[in-house]
Amino acid sequence: MILTIVLATLLVGMTAALIRAIKGPTVYDRILASNALGTKTILVIVVLGFLMGDPSLYIDIALMYVLIGFIGTVAVLKVSEFGDLGQSRSRTEEDHS
Amino acid sequence: MKAPLTLVIVLAGTWILLSGHWSFFLLSLGVASVVITVLCGVRLKIVDKESVPVHLLPGLIRYTPWLIGQIIQSSLHVARRVLSPKLPISPTIIHIDTQQTDALNSVSYANSITLTPGTISLDVGKDQIEVHALTSESAESLKSGLMAKQVRKMEGVR
Amino acid sequence: MSTAIEILGGALLITGAFFVLIGATGLLRLPDILTRIHGASITDTLGAGAILLGLAMTAGWSLLTGKLLALLILMALLNPSASHALARAAVHGIRKPWLEKEDS
Incomplete structure (x- = not known):
């Protein structure tokens, strides 16, 4: 019963993050919204695991989701800041010199 | 070893x-x-004091409960500000001294600042951290240097 | 004894759900990107922490508890790094944060 309430609350929070992602107004708001959405997704996965009765399976997925979500946020930030993921750094330096 | x-x-x-x-x-x-x-x-040669900071463990056990208490306190503070209808926030950017001895402790200090709701570290320099605070109260409590003292205690410097 | 722990776990779950709602409210209501990060960080720390601890208490003592704690520690280490990177990029990107007063 409590788990269902927590799940519903998390879905409301995800809706709020989605609204923020749609409204913007800057790209950073959207990245923040996707980060918050990722945090709530992890919690939804874990709570859903307990609700379905096989939590150890779902927690492994949640552990992977934490790591991938962090890398994803940093990668999107880096692309929005520098325009690439850093591979072509040496080439641009050669262009400038 | x-x-x-x-x-x-x-x-x-x-x-x-x-x-x-x-x-x-x-x-x-x-x-x-x-x-x-x-x-x-x-x-x-990457297994050393910095990559495996075992010397921090006793201090960490003392530091974590204090940090959790601090997180709960400032979460309630920010929650009250967010929920009140007039939205009484006063965002400020302040510079504070790190007062730490090496990079590892500066990083754990900056991480603690960001982990506490109401304050985010924007830029970590050699001996100063740029911090964005949601309210002037959280900025004041950071300026009082209590957290810096606790992090210094964690690393074992008296 | 086990009932007391289960009641405490349920209370923690409800508290965590409440703080998730507060974080969502902050994400929607606050006026500017840097202040919105503060709102979202409530969800990341206290909301997630309370929900995961509550789940660990209701589940009982097993390997699952360790996994939940590992999840909690990972989130506590990674989320501040992500918020710091985001705040730093936002300060450089938007040029003019919404401030009440300048640096004193």
Whole structure:
């Protein structure tokens, strides 16, 4: 019963993050919204695991989701800041010199 | 010698935690993975005080409950500000001294600042941290230097 | 004894759900990106922490508890790094944060 309430609350929070992602107004708001959405997704996965009765399976997925979500946020930030993921750094330096 | 041993314990614990099987075959695979990882790390000379900060452990055990208390306190503070209808916030950017001795402690200080709701570290310099605070109260409580003192205590400097 | 722990776990779950709602409210109501990060960080720390601890208490003592704690520690280490990177990029990107007063 409590788990269902927590799940519903998390879905409301995800809706709020989605609204923020749609409204913007800057790209950073959207990245923040996707980060918050990722945090709530992890919690939804874990709570859903307990609700379905096989939590150890779902927690492994949640552990992977934490790591991938962090890398994803940093990668999107880096692309929005520098325009690439850093591979072509040496080439641009050669262009400038 | 302390660092590789700690690394073995941590890696073995992680393996058992993530696998959860106790059969001989899977455990021997785990032992092989741990030994190969630690040997590679030692040969690369990256297993030292900084990558395996075992000397911080006693201080960390004392520091974590204090940090959790601080997080709850400032969460309630920010929650009250967010929920009140007039939205009484006063965002400020302040510069504070890190007062730490090396990079590891500066990083743990900046991480603690960001972990506490109401304050975010924007830029971490050699001896100053730029902090964005949601309210002037959280900025004041950071300026009082209590958290810096606790982090210094964690690293064991009196 | 086990019932007391289960009641405490349920209370923690409800508290965590409440703080998730507060974080969502902050994400929607606050006026500017840097202040919104503060709102979202409530969800990341206290909301997630309370929900995961509550789940660990209701589940009982097993390997699952360790996994939940590992999840909690990972989130506590990674989320501040992500918020710091985001705040730093936002300060450089938007040029003019919404401030009440300048640096004193």
